Amino acid sequence: MIRPPDRSPTSRTTTPRHGLARVLSKLGVCSRSQAEQAVRAGRVSVDGRRVLDPERPTDPAREVLQLDGATVGAAGRVYVAVNKPRGIVVSAADERGRDTVYDLLKDAGLPWLGPVGRLDRASEGLLLLSNDTVWAAGLTEPKHHVDKTYHVQIDRRPDTALLTALQAGVVDAGERLGTVAVSVLREGEKNAWLEIVLDEGRNRHIRRLLAAHEVGVLRLIRVAIGPLALGELPKGQWRHLTPDEVRALQRA
Incomplete structure (x- = not known):
């Protein structure tokens, strides 16, 4: 039960209050959009009274929150790595x-x-999931420029001109699609594997960048996020991150 030891007027005025849906999300109960839907559906109560407004100012340290009749508390923080299959x-x-x-x-x-x-449906590799919304926002915030490394199989053998062009980036649909680094991992007779490092993540970033140079993508695998590598995690499997890995990603 989330009930305060002190409900005095003074203490109430000094505690930040946020919208109910945002509070539920920050507690790790569900996503913010799911919380908004639950509130509007009448599934959430505050201090025993049903609330229908997702923006209703709420203080989880001083009010009892319930979802579907069950008291809601801050969930333990969970950090998971998944090797997402195509x-x-x-x-x-x-x-x-x-x-x-x-x-x-x-x-x-x-x-x-x-x-x-x-990570789009056709792509594979390292995907992180967590109920720590602050930690997650830090990793995805564009201004933080966390590197993400991809191994990409393309439908041709690259020449120097293509590598230079990919390194320079393009403007597509009004968006700048840049790269941090591009290198050749290995080549076959008719295709090749590239390693591409990004420090931003626009929608279908690599596919759009390569399509601008008429290069097709055969496979796209994310192999690292910041200092965290996919490693030997089997496809379709998941594991908990270690505390050191969580901290290293936060520093990144």
């Missing part, structure tokens, strides 16, 4: 009935977790 949707639910990343976590006994950043 074809899996990074979404809590898919209107077309496709498998989602949450199917990989079912029956694991985990609290609600939100994806930290994006």
